[in-house]
Amino acid sequence: MNIQEFQKLFFNLYGNPQKTPRLFFAPGRVNLIGEHTDYNGGFVLPCALQYGTYLLIRKRPDNLVRFATTNFDYKIEYDISKGYVKQQGQWINYPLGIFDQFDKLKIGLSGFDMLFSGDIPNSAGLSSSASIEMVTAFALASMLNVTSLEMTDLVNLSKRSENEFIGLDCGIMDMFAVGMGSADHAIFLNCLTLEFKRIPFILNGYKLIIANTNKKRGLADSKYNERVQECKEAIDAIRPHIPVNHLGEIGFMQFFKIQELIEDERVRRRARHVISENQRVLNAVSCLHKNDLLQFGALMNASHESLRDNYEVTGIELDTLVEEAWKINGVIGSRMTGAGFGGCTVSIVRDNVVEKFIHQAGDNYRQKTGLTASFYIAEVSDGTREIITESV
Ligand code: GLA
Numbered sequence: 001m002n003i004q005e006f007q008k009l010f011f012n013l014y015g016n017p018q019k020t021p022r023l024f025f026a027p028g029r030v031n032l033i034g035e036h037t038d039y040n041g042g043f044v045l046p047c048a049l050q051y052g053t054y055l056l057i058r059k060r061p062d063n064l065v066r067f068a069t070t071n072f073d074y075k076i077e078y079d080i081s082k083g084y085v086k087q088q089g090q091w092i093n094y095p096l097g098i099f100d101q102f103d104k105l106k107i108g109l110s111g112f113d114m115l116f117s118g119d120i121p122n123s124a125g126l127s128s129s130a131s132i133e134m135v136t137a138f139a140l141a142s143m144l145n146v147t148s149l150e151m152t153d154l155v156n157l158s159k160r161s162e163n164e165f166i167g168l169d170c171g172i173m174d175m176f177a178v179g180m181g182s183a184d185h186a187i188f189l190n191c192l193t194l195e196f197k198r199i200p201f202i203l204n205g206y207k208l209i210i211a212n213t214n215k216k217r218g219l220a221d222s223k224y225n226e227r228v229q230e231c232k233e234a235i236d237a238i239r240p241h242i243p244v245n246h247l248g249e250i251g252f253m254q255f256f257k258i259q260e261l262i263e264d265e266r267v268r269r270r271a272r273h274v275i276s277e278n279q280r281v282l283n284a285v286s287c288l289h290k291n292d293l294l295q296f297g298a299l300m301n302a303s304h305e306s307l308r309d310n311y312e313v314t315g316i317e318l319d320t321l322v323e324e325a326w327k328i329n330g331v332i333g334s335r336m337t338g339a340g341f342g343g344c345t346v347s348i349v350r351d352n353v354v355e356k357f358i359h360q361a362g363d364n365y366r367q368k369t370g371l372t373a374s375f376y377i378a379e380v381s382d383g384t385r386e387i388i389t390e391s392v
Contacts, residue, residue: 001070003389006117010056013068013075014113019058021113022143026135026384027052028126029177030210030346031337032186032201033303034281036311038171040231040274041192041246043281046173047201048181050379053118053131054387057139060111065099067092070117080109086165094132097165101157102140112143121374124212125343129166130174133158138179138384151384152194155179168221169228181383188285192248199288201380206293206332208378209349209357211325213317214371215342224339227270227313234271237262247271252279273310277303297333297348301326304335313340320368321345324361331357346378 001009003023011017027048034044060066063081068074069091076092084100086093095114102109116135120128137154140146149157158175162168176196177187185198231247238261244250250258255275262268280299287296304322308314314322318336322345325334330353337346349357358375365373 001117003387006054006056006070006115009070010058010113010115013115014058014066021056021058021115022139023387023389024055024057024135024139024142024385025052025387026055026131026138026178027181027381028120028128028131029174029181030126030208030344030378031173031177032346033277033284033300033335034173035277035303035307035335035337035340036227036231036313037248037274037277037281038173038189038191039169039228040171040248040278042248042274042278044173044177044189044191045186045199045281045284046177046181046189047186047378047380048177048383049120049126050381051118051120051126051376052178053116053120053128053135055117055135055139056115057143058113059143060113062111064111066111066113067095068115070115080111084165091132093166094129094161095136097161098133098136098140098158100165101137101161102144105157107140107144107146109140109144114139121212121344121376123217123343124210125217125338125340126210127174127178127338129162130158130178133161134175134178134384138386142386151179152176154384169225177383179384181381183382184380186288186380188281192246199285201288203293203348205351206348207351207354208380209347209354210337210376210378211321211345211347211361212374212376213321213342213344213365213369214373215315215317215369217339217342223313223341227311230267230270231274233264233267234262234274237264237267238271247274248278250275252276269310269312273306276306276310293348294332297331300333300335300346300348307336307340311340315341317342317365317369317371318345321361321365321373324364325349325357328353328357328360 330350334347
């Protein structure tokens with residue numbers, strides 16, 4: 001759908017074509033390496049995608065917020081003077097949670113007409129929820145002229161909304177990448193201090209390919225919170241002996257000296273993943289500085305193995321897709337990306353084997369799992385922004 005058609009839908013829904021809405025966009029993200037490290041105060045290396053969520057928004061003179069999306073048949077009117085109450089299992093909770101956060105900051109809200117449209121593959125683990133949250137947060141701050149909130153404040157606000165309103169104990173990676181992404185750059189983020197650097201990520205002769213397992217991720221949220229809990233158990237076992245509050249503060253070599261402090265073998269493996277993954281991110285960043293893509297790919301492969309064996313968040317679908325990718329000459333790295341339990345893999349594939357990769361890995365995956373994977377060529381793009389149009 002182009003912008004004109006999108007605007008037409010807005011006016012069909014909300015009328016009054018003389019009053020122009022503004023258009024905002026927030027991307028999805030893919031994480032290159034550094035998985036399940038963010039809520040442990042560790043390092044991550046995500047980048048923003050060309051796919052994302054568009055939002056047309058216009059102020060109303062009353063307290064009604066009218067939400068709609070072009071993605072499925074859904075329209076709702078919400079009276080904000082009644083407060084913000086989570087709706088059962090509904091998409092609206094993502095934007096509503098952001099209104100709730102603005103309200104908590106005592107920012108005077110008004111009514112709006114809002115029409116969303118997303119092109120991020122559904123339930124793929126490419127942060128469609130963070131994208132909806134960030135586009136809403138950025139649009140509200142812009143529409144209400146709240147100049148005191150910078151992009152990083154909106155990132156933090158979106159994370160609070162996800163933790164408090166949605167109820168997922170997620171870390172900050174998704175919102176950060178969605179907000180702060182930059183074309184042709186990966187974001188090297190320290191999730192403890194929020195210091196970050198944009199690292200050039202240019203794949204001469206290679207493509208970054210995202211492959212969706214198309215497996216329904218039913219248990220993802222509960223398993224995710226379970227892993228967060230296990231990491232807390234690891235820290236509880238270590239803290240009486242060493243003054244640390246996050247697994248991310250523990251060095252890779254140090255861990256091998258102290259790992260026996262964690263008695264529970266399963267919990268020890270969870271910590272081993274987080275701490276080794278943290279080191280892999282540091283190594284991956286120096287690979288990018290040295291332009292050593294082959295070694296970068298090897299680190300991606302090692303990341304997958306650790307997520308499979310130590311963290312146990314992969315499953316047959318992700319493992320099959322990654323193993324099929326590893327078999328192909330010219331695929332220099334492949335791993336699951338995001339929370340796991342389904343969702344997507346990310347691979348670095350030489351230009352001249354992209355077609356082969358899609359067919360061979362796709363066919364073998366279908367044969368082994370009965371599911372059909374979808375493939376996307378990722379373009380590393382800019383973060384959340386307003387799109388200025390000539391005529392709306
Ligand atoms: C999900 C969460 C992120 C992060 C990843 C795993 O995407 O939203 O905060 O924890 O899983 O790395």
